[in-house]
Amino acid sequence: PGQTRSARGPGGLLSEIQTPIRTEPFTDHYTIIPGRELGRGKFAVVRKCVEKLTGHEFAAKFMRKRRKGQDCRTEIIHEIAVLELATASARVVNLHRVYEMASEMVLVLEFAAGGEIFNQCVSERDDEAFTEEDVKRLMRQILEGVTFLHRHNVVHLDLKPQNILLTSSSPLGDIKIVDFGLSRMVSSHQELREIMGTPEYVAPEILNYEPISTATDMWSIGVLAYVMLTGVSPFLGDDKQETFLNISQLNVSYGEEELDRAAVAFIQTLLRKQPHERATAEQCLQHAWLQPSLQEEQEEDSPESPSSTGTPEQEDEEQGGAGSLV
Numbered sequence: 001p002g003q004t005r006s007a008r009g010p011g012g013l014l015s016e017i018q019t020p021i022r023t024e025p026f027t028d029h030y031t032i033i034p035g036r037e038l039g040r041g042k043f044a045v046v047r048k049c050v051e052k053l054t055g056h057e058f059a060a061k062f063m064r065k066r067r068k069g070q071d072c073r074t075e076i077i078h079e080i081a082v083l084e085l086a087t088a089s090a091r092v093v094n095l096h097r098v099y100e101m102a103s104e105m106v107l108v109l110e111f112a113a114g115g116e117i118f119n120q121c122v123s124e125r126d127d128e129a130f131t132e133e134d135v136k137r138l139m140r141q142i143l144e145g146v147t148f149l150h151r152h153n154v155v156h157l158d159l160k161p162q163n164i165l166l167t168s169s170s171p172l173g174d175i176k177i178v179d180f181g182l183s184r185m186v187s188s189h190q191e192l193r194e195i196m197g198t199p200e201y202v203a204p205e206i207l208n209y210e211p212i213s214t215a216t217d218m219w220s221i222g223v224l225a226y227v228m229l230t231g232v233s234p235f236l237g238d239d240k241q242e243t244f245l246n247i248s249q250l251n252v253s254y255g256e257e258e259l260d261r262a263a264v265a266f267i268q269t270l271l272r273k274q275p276h277e278r279a280t281a282e283q284c285l286q287h288a289w290l291q292p293s294l295q296e297e298q299e300e301d302s303p304e305s306p307s308s309t310g311t312p313e314q315e316d317e318e319q320g321g322a323g324s325l326v
């Protein structure tokens with residue numbers, strides 16, 4: 001009462017959902033597993049739970065409807081709508097059920113037992129860290145998921161190792177993209193310019209308050225590839241300001257991290273200041289660095305078919321793949 005609400009909420013939000021919103025107590029159907037929560041944000045906490053009827057494990061995301069005195073139910077409805085839209089992609093976490101209580105909504109989501117790839121990006125132990133072949137396989141899966149989202153005009157806007165989960169960490173499983181709390185619908189006519197995301201991963205256009213597009217996610221994927229391969233965050237400074245300066249000046253070094261040439265070429269197609277110059281998710285999937293290695297091909301190829309002749313880069317050029325973008 002009395003407060004003026006802007007007529008239009010933030011742009012790019014979906015408002016129609018199919019999932020029934022259940023109002024009976026969540027705890028009638030689920031047992032919350034006590035102990036440390038799986039994740040915690042400013043206005044949400046994620047806890048492991050078990051469905052009483054089936055014994056199946058899920059992740060329950062408890063989201064507060066009121067934040068800083070504002071009603072944020074429309075943002076939660078948008079996140080549900082995006083998860084519904086992405087049901088068809090195995091690379092996006094699945095939404096199982098939705099509950100609403102007085103002050104919060106609960107999203108019952110697919111449980112990914114392997115946790116965040118972040119932990120294996122920064123692990124010092126050789127038996128836990130990713131091999132380059134692991135990174136290529138996981139990066140291909142991430143790009144499959146992002147290709148799906150971008151084809152449906154969804155930009156995630158918070159792609160980072162903490163939001164890429166694994167179905168299993170050992171043996172290394174498959175990825176699930178999570179957390180669409182900052183995602184937006186991009187359309188040709190409506191421009192989106194909002195400061196958001198995690199400093200280390202935000203694209204230059206976010207810092208310059210310029211239009212956001214699917215290319216904004218592609219910058220974050222370039223940072224993600226660098227972190228997965230080196231365990232180092234390329235633009236991280238001693239504080240936010242230094243990090244933002246490193247991003248806007250494109251202060252990134254490839255030297256001391258002994259990255260292989262094709263991997264550097266891949267990252268360089270993404271860490272470009274101008275959004276329209278960056279490779280798309282589809283083009284990335286064609287890049288030389290992500291083609292199955294000769295050894296993998298020989299494993300797949302039957303003996304009589306001709307094996308590849310040129311180097312991956314030469315072959316890639318012949319195919320006019322993204323590799324030739326550099």
Ligand SMILES: Cc1cnc(Nc2ccc(CC#N)cc2)nc1Nc1cc(C2CC2)[nH]n1
Pocket residue numbers: 038039040046058059061093109110111112113114115116162163165178179180
């Ligand atoms: C074992 C595990 C360990 N760590 C996290 N972290 C995490 C990261 C980001 C978000 C942010 C969100 N959303 C929530 C938790 N999730 C896990 N399993 C999940 C988590 C989930 C769904 C996404 C919640 N399914 N399986």
